[in-house]
Amino acid sequence: MKILFYMPNAEAAAWLHDFARALPEADLREWQPGDTAPADFAVVWRPPRDMLAGRTDLRAIFNLGAGVDAILALEREQPGTLPANAQLIRLEDSGMAPQMAEYVTHAVLRYLRRFDEYQTLQREGRWQVLDPHPRETFTVGVLGLGVLGAHVAQAVAAFGMPVRGYSRSARPVECITTFAGAAQFDAFLDGVKVLVNLLPHTPDTADVLGARTFSRLERGAYLINVARGAHLVEADLLDALASGQLAAATLDVFREEPLPAGHPFWQEPRITITPHISALTLREESVAQIAEKMLALERGEAVGGVVDIERGY
Numbered sequence: 001m002k003i004l005f006y007m008p009n010a011e012a013a014a015w016l017h018d019f020a021r022a023l024p025e026a027d028l029r030e031w032q033p034g035d036t037a038p039a040d041f042a043v044v045w046r047p048p049r050d051m052l053a054g055r056t057d058l059r060a061i062f063n064l065g066a067g068v069d070a071i072l073a074l075e076r077e078q079p080g081t082l083p084a085n086a087q088l089i090r091l092e093d094s095g096m097a098p099q100m101a102e103y104v105t106h107a108v109l110r111y112l113r114r115f116d117e118y119q120t121l122q123r124e125g126r127w128q129v130l131d132p133h134p135r136e137t138f139t140v141g142v143l144g145l146g147v148l149g150a151h152v153a154q155a156v157a158a159f160g161m162p163v164r165g166y167s168r169s170a171r172p173v174e175c176i177t178t179f180a181g182a183a184q185f186d187a188f189l190d191g192v193k194v195l196v197n198l199l200p201h202t203p204d205t206a207d208v209l210g211a212r213t214f215s216r217l218e219r220g221a222y223l224i225n226v227a228r229g230a231h232l233v234e235a236d237l238l239d240a241l242a243s244g245q246l247a248a249a250t251l252d253v254f255r256e257e258p259l260p261a262g263h264p265f266w267q268e269p270r271i272t273i274t275p276h277i278s279a280l281t282l283r284e285e286s287v288a289q290i291a292e293k294m295l296a297l298e299r300g301e302a303v304g305g306v307v308d309i310e311r312g313y
C-alpha cells in the first residue's frame with residue numbers, strides 16, 4: 001500500500017518513523033509540492049489544497065485530529081478539492097477523551113469550589129471564606145455528545161453535579177439528561193451554570209457561543225470552550241463578563257491561534273487561557289488506530305470515524 005503523509009510542523013519525521021514501524025510493508029512518503037505520484041491513503045493535518053486537489057487514486061484520507069473543519073474548509077472554498085471517491089476519516093478518541101475529561105473536570109471543579117476567586121483573594125493578601133456553590137444546582141451542560149462530549153459528561157457527572165447533554169440526534173447517555181435538535185436547545189440551556197462546548201465546527205454550529213446563548217444560562221454562569229474558536233463570538237463574551245451574565249470563562253481554542261499579542265482576552269482576569277492543549281493528538285495511539293483502519297480497508301472491511309461531508313463532521 002502506498003501512503004502519502006503531510007504535517008505542517010517539525011514532528012513529521014517522528015510520525016513517519018512510527019508509521020513505518022506499524023506498517024513495515026507500506027511504501028510511505030512525505031508529500032512535497034509537485035508530488036502527484038499514485039497513493040492509496042493520505043495521512044494529513046491541515047494539508048495544502050495542492051496535495052489533494054485532482055487526485056483520483058486515494059481511497060481514504062486520514063485526518064490527524066478529531067475535528068475536520070480545516071480540511072472541509074478547503075472543499076467549501078473550492079468544491080471538488082477533496083477526491084470524490086476517497087473517504088475522509090477522523091481520529092476517534094485515540095487517547096483524547098481522557099485528556100478532555102481531565103481538562104474539563106478540572107475547570108468545572110475549579111469554578112464549583114471557587115478556586116478562581118480564592119486565587120484573586122490570595123493575590124490581594126485576603127483571608128476570606130466564600131459561600132460554597134451548592135452542587136445540586138451547579139448544572140453542567142455539555143454541547144456535543146460525541147466521542148469526547150459523552151465521555152466528558154460522564155466524567156463530570158461522577159462528581160454529583162446535574163449534567164445535561166445536547167446533540168443533533170437523540171443520544172441517550174447514562175446519568176445525563178439529554179436534549180436533541182434545535183427545538184430543544186433553549187430547554188437545554190435554561191438554568192445551566194457551566195456551559196462546556198464540544199461541538200464540531202460546522203456551518204450550523206459557528207458562533208453558537210454568543211449573546212443569545214449566554215442570555216439563557218443562569219446569571220453568573222461559566223463557559224468552557226474546548227472545541228473551536230469559531231464557535232465563540234468574542235465581543236459577546238466580553239460583554240457577558242462585563243454585565244455579570246457570565247462570571248468567568250476557560251478557553252483552550254481561539255479564532256486566531258496563537259492568540260495574538262494585545263488581544264483583549266489576555267488582559268481579562270476572568271478568562272483563563274490555554275494554548276489548544278485540552279486534548280493533544282497522541283502519536284502512538286493515533287498511529288495504531290490509523291494503521292489498523294488501513295489494514296481493515298485493505299481487507300475490504302468498513303471502519304469507524306468516516307466523516308459525513310454534507311453534515312460537516
Ligand code: NDP
Pocket residue numbers: 065066067068092093096143144145146147148149166167168169170171181198199200201202204205226227228252253276277278279280313
Ligand atoms: P463527534 O463527531 O464524535 O461528536 C460531535 C457531537 O456534536 C455529536 O454528538 C453531534 O450530534 C453533535 N453535533 C454536531 N452538530 C450539531 C448541531 N448542529 N447541533 C447539535 N449537536 C451537534 O466529535 P468529537 O467528540 O470526537 O469531537 C468534538 C470536537 O472537539 C471536534 O470536532 C474538535 O473540534 C474538538 N476537539 C478539540 C480538541 C482540543 O484540543 N481543543 C481536541 C480534539 C477535538 P450527533 O450525536 O447527533 O451526531
Ligand code: OXD
Pocket residue numbers: 064065066067068279280281
Ligand atoms: C483535534 C484537535 O481536532 O486537536 O483533534 O483540535
